[in-house]
Amino acid sequence: MNHDTATPVTIIGLGLMGRALAEAFLKAGHPTTVWNRTAAKADRLVAAGALAAPTAGDALKASPLTILCVTDYRAVRELLDANGGELAGTTLINLTSGDSAQARDTARWAEQHGARYLDGAIMAVPPAIGTAEAVILHSGPQADFEAHRSTLGVLGTVTYLGADHGLASLYDVAGLAMMWSVLNAWLQGTALLKTAGVDAAAYAPFARQIAAGVAEWLPGYAEQIDNGSFPAEVSALETDARAMAHLVEESEAVGVNAELPKLIKAMADRSIAAGHGGEQYPVLIEEFSRPHAG
Numbered sequence: 001m002n003h004d005t006a007t008p009v010t011i012i013g014l015g016l017m018g019r020a021l022a023e024a025f026l027k028a029g030h031p032t033t034v035w036n037r038t039a040a041k042a043d044r045l046v047a048a049g050a051l052a053a054p055t056a057g058d059a060l061k062a063s064p065l066t067i068l069c070v071t072d073y074r075a076v077r078e079l080l081d082a083n084g085g086e087l088a089g090t091t092l093i094n095l096t097s098g099d100s101a102q103a104r105d106t107a108r109w110a111e112q113h114g115a116r117y118l119d120g121a122i123m124a125v126p127p128a129i130g131t132a133e134a135v136i137l138h139s140g141p142q143a144d145f146e147a148h149r150s151t152l153g154v155l156g157t158v159t160y161l162g163a164d165h166g167l168a169s170l171y172d173v174a175g176l177a178m179m180w181s182v183l184n185a186w187l188q189g190t191a192l193l194k195t196a197g198v199d200a201a202a203y204a205p206f207a208r209q210i211a212a213g214v215a216e217w218l219p220g221y222a223e224q225i226d227n228g229s230f231p232a233e234v235s236a237l238e239t240d241a242r243a244m245a246h247l248v249e250e251s252e253a254v255g256v257n258a259e260l261p262k263l264i265k266a267m268a269d270r271s272i273a274a275g276h277g278g279e280q281y282p283v284l285i286e287e288f289s290r291p292h293a294g
Contacts, residue, residue, distance in 0.1 A: 006030040007151045008063040012056060012079065013070035013096070014041040016126045021067060021095075021155060022050055024130035028154040035059035060086040065093065065148055069122075073098040076106060080113075088114035091144055093152070095120045095136070099173075100166030107140060107165040116144045119165045121172035124156060132157050139167035182211055188251070188260055195254040221282040230279035237284070238277035241268045 006029045011022040014036035022045050025032045034042045035053045042052040053059035056079050060066055068076055076096050080087070092115050094106060103119040110117035117140055124134035134156025138145050145152075145160045152158045161167040186207045190200045224230050244265040251258040267287040276283045 007065060007148070008033070009151065010034070010053070010059045010063040010066040012036070012059055012066060012068050013075075014038075014045070015069065015071075017095075017122060017129070018069040019045065020126035020129035021069060023048065024155050026050060027130065030151065030154065031063075033059050033062035057083040057086045060090060064089075065091050065151060068092060068094045068096055070096050072096060073102040073106060077109070080106075080109065084113045091116040091118070091148060093118045093120055093138070093148070095122050097121070097172070098169060100169040103139070103165045103169050116141070117165070118144055119168045121168040123172070123175060129155055135159060137161055137168040137171050139163070140165050184260060186211075188256075191256045192251060192254060195256065221280075224280060224282045225285050230276070230283040232278060232280045234280065236278050237268060237281055238272055240281055241265060241272060241277075244268060 008031040009025050010033040011018055011025070012035050014022065014034060018034075018036070019041070022032055022034050026045070026048050032045070032050045033053050034045050034050045035056050035058070036042055039052065042050065046052050051062070053062055060083055068079075070076055070079065073096060076094060076098075080092075087110065092110055094103070094117070107117045107119065118138050119140055121137045122129075122134070123137065128134040136152065136156050136158050138152070138158060139161045141163060142160060149158060149160075161171060186204075189207055190203055193203050194200070244261055247261045248258045248265060251261060267284060271277075271284055271287055274286075276286070
C-alpha cells in the first residue's frame with residue numbers, strides 16, 4: 001500500500017495486543033504513530049517504521065484515527081481527561097475491555113469534547129491480528145465506522161453491530177458466555193467418561209458432534225424467544241428436567257461434581273413451577289433474564 005494514500009493511524013497502549021495492532025498497520029503501509037506509558041515498549045515498532053510520539057497528546061494529534069488498547073476504562077479516561085483539548089475532529093476507537101455502561105459513558109464524554117467515538121472488542125489472540133480469523137466488533141455511529149472500514153480491515157474481520165456504543169461490550173461477554181458454557185459442558189462429560197477409563201481425546205469428537213448439532217437449533221429457538229411463544233415441537237421442559245435429574249444422579253453416583261447440572265435443573269424447576277413445564281427449552285430465557293432471587 002502506498003504511504004501517500006494510506007490513512008495515518010495512532011495506537012495508544014503497547015501491550016501484546018497493542019503491538020500486534022501496530023504491526024498489522026505497519027505491514028499494510030499505514031503511517032503509524034505509537035505511544036505507551038512505558039516508552040521502551042515502542043522500540044521494536046520504531047525499528048519497523050513507526051513514529052514514537054513523545055506524549056499522549058502528541059499521539060492523539062498525529063493521526064485522524066486513534067485506537068486505544070490499554071488496561072481498562074479507568075486508564076482510558078485518565079488519558080483522555082489529560083488530553084481533552086487534543087480530541088476535536090479525531091476519531092477514537094476504543095478496543096479496551098470494559099462493560100457496556102463504561103462504553104456509553106466514554107462515548108458521551110468523547111462527543112462532548114468534539115471527538116467521534118466507536119467502541120470495540122477484539123475476539124482474537126494477538127498472533128491472529130492481521131488475519132481473517134481475528135474478529136473485531138465495533139459499535140457506535142455507522143457513518144464513523146464506514147469512514148474507516150477499509151483501514152480497520154487491515155486488522156482482521158471487522159464487524160459493525162449497531163449505533164448503541166454498548167453493543168460491542170455486550171457481544172463480547174455474550175461470546176464468553178457461549179465459550180465457557182460449551183467448555184464446561186464438555187468438561188462435565190469428560191469427567192463422567194474418565195470414571196470408565198475413556199480419555200478426553202476419545203470423547204472429544206463425539207462432544208464436538210453434539211455441540212455442532214445443538215448449534216443448529218439456535219435460529220429456530222431464537223425465533224421462539226423473539227415471538228414470545230414456546231411450543232414444545234421437540235421436547236417439553238418437564239421432559240428435559242427429568243434428563244437433568246438423571247445427569248445429576250449419574251454424576252453423584254460415579255463421584256463427579258454435580259454443581260453445574262444442579263444449577264441448571266434449579267432454573268428449570270423454577271420455570272416449571274411457574275407453569276412452563278409443557279413449553280420448549282427456550283422458555284428458560286425468562287429465568288436468564290431476571291436477577292437471581294437468592
